[in-house]
Amino acid sequence: MKFCANCGAEVVRRVPPGDTLERWVCDNCGEIHYQNPKLVVGTIPERDGKILLCRRAIEPRYGYWTLPAGFMENAETTAQAALRETLEESGAAVELGAPFTLISVPRVSQVHLFYLARVREIEFKAGEETLEVALVEEAAIPWREIAFRTVAYTLKQWFEDRKRGAYGFHAADIA
């Protein structure tokens, strides 16, 4: 950030009065520009014991496998974001279950949230951000080609919970 989005003047980095952290501050109009973590929301779409994975057509991690997920938009709920991202990235319409993992990734100022989901209909055409889509059983999960640690964590918890016969809710941090 170099310029004030409100008035166009140059901004400076400073701790505002009564605050404890540096912010981008505009001395011209007085605006303080807060920057906050973003929510990435997705699903673990299951069908006949297999999990739907998407191979990424975009950076970062082009060509690696992931669960359908993306940035939550203003004016939607986390459940709406999960359904929308799943449809956009994989062509799958899912029935949403409970939230399953909530994972902080402070290094990139993100929080990732994945919902349990059951595939209802799938049109196997990849989205703009997806090279291919596949239903994968546990033994065939490409663990070394999973795009993100939050996705690997979520998949591991899912298979563990399936083994013990109950899906819980898991909060974690990725250092």
Place this chain on the structure above:
Amino acid sequence: MKFCANCGAEVVRRVPPGDTLERWVCDNCGEIHYQNPKLVVGTIPERDGKILLCRRAIEPRYGYWTLPAGFMENAETTAQAALRETLEESGAAVELGAPFTLISVPRVSQVHLFYLARVREIEFKAGEETLEVALVEEAAIPWREIAFRTVAYTLKQWFEDRKRGAYGFHAADIA
């Protein structure tokens, strides 16, 4: 948003190529300025069966009661945000439990997350954003003076879960 934070030129509202939603776009430098929901994180601090509430010293809802909570900052985890906000707003050092409620508020593009917590030490001095702090038992909760619906929902779920002897995890939306 009126000006590009990257180059200072005026921005326009338009759907970028390959996107489906209107964004603030800079035709001068090409920057797309995404705006996303914010996470508000807090706790339900319990001591001897009573809940710690804060009376707000700021707008919105000046003078109303709330649980300690606030905007998550970049580079922190949700758990760190919960501990920090609780200490800042109430002077209470708490031991954090599990996430308890996760509530979307699409009207203001926020997601509220509250953790179970146990008060360890409390210095009864209100923070900059708090008029007073009190430990309140169920019968004394000022339901008509609770600042936010997410806080009322969280308190209700907490007392219900206490009654049935087990604290779960509750996801909800506030229309």
